[in-house]
Amino acid sequence: MKATRHAMILELIQKYEIETQEELSDYLRKEGYQVTQATVSRDIRELKLTKVAQENGKQRYASLSEPTTDLNAKYVRVFKEGFRSADTAQNILVVKTVSGMAMAVAAALDNMQCDEIVGSIAGDDTIMCAVRTSADAQNLLVRLRKMASE
Numbered sequence: 001m002k003a004t005r006h007a008m009i010l011e012l013i014q015k016y017e018i019e020t021q022e023e024l025s026d027y028l029r030k031e032g033y034q035v036t037q038a039t040v041s042r043d044i045r046e047l048k049l050t051k052v053a054q055e056n057g058k059q060r061y062a063s064l065s066e067p068t069t070d071l072n073a074k075y076v077r078v079f080k081e082g083f084r085s086a087d088t089a090q091n092i093l094v095v096k097t098v099s100g101m102a103m104a105v106a107a108a109l110d111n112m113q114c115d116e117i118v119g120s121i122a123g124d125d126t127i128m129c130a131v132r133t134s135a136d137a138q139n140l141l142v143r144l145r146k147m148a149s150e
Helices: 002-015 021-030 037-046 069-082 102-111 134-149
Strands: 049-053 059-063 083-089 092-097 117-122 126-131
Touching: 002 021, 002 037, 002 059, 021 037, 069 083, 069 102, 069 134, 083 134, 092 102, 092 134, 102 117, 102 126, 126 134
Parallel strands: none
Antiparallel strands: 049 059, 083 092, 092 126, 117 126
16 A cells, blocks of 8 residues: 555656645545545655755655656756866766856766766865776766767
């Protein structure tokens, strides 16, 4: 029962712009699930849902494990706007950005599913990313340069 309810919650938050636990509860009830506020709250925590800002200023629930297309587009836009160049030193990827943009670009990288990156440190205009292997660093470098030029 819990697994099917979780699947329904994920389906609902993709289909509708659900802002509150009460709205989510209402949608679940319409689908035939008898839920309490405590159950919905626990489900949100277990599914690792978060609220994300939309372009219209409102917020909605989204799954951390499956970023929305709107968010992906925003991260790519931030990356493209801030990116200047990149190079590798073995398994370290160094990204140069517009002055003052390193933290924003690093946050975008963190959310763009670059699984090769173990962690990153951002300054004012430089990001250093620890990448799993030298080969991963080279592949990521090619991918990021291509993304920046599109």
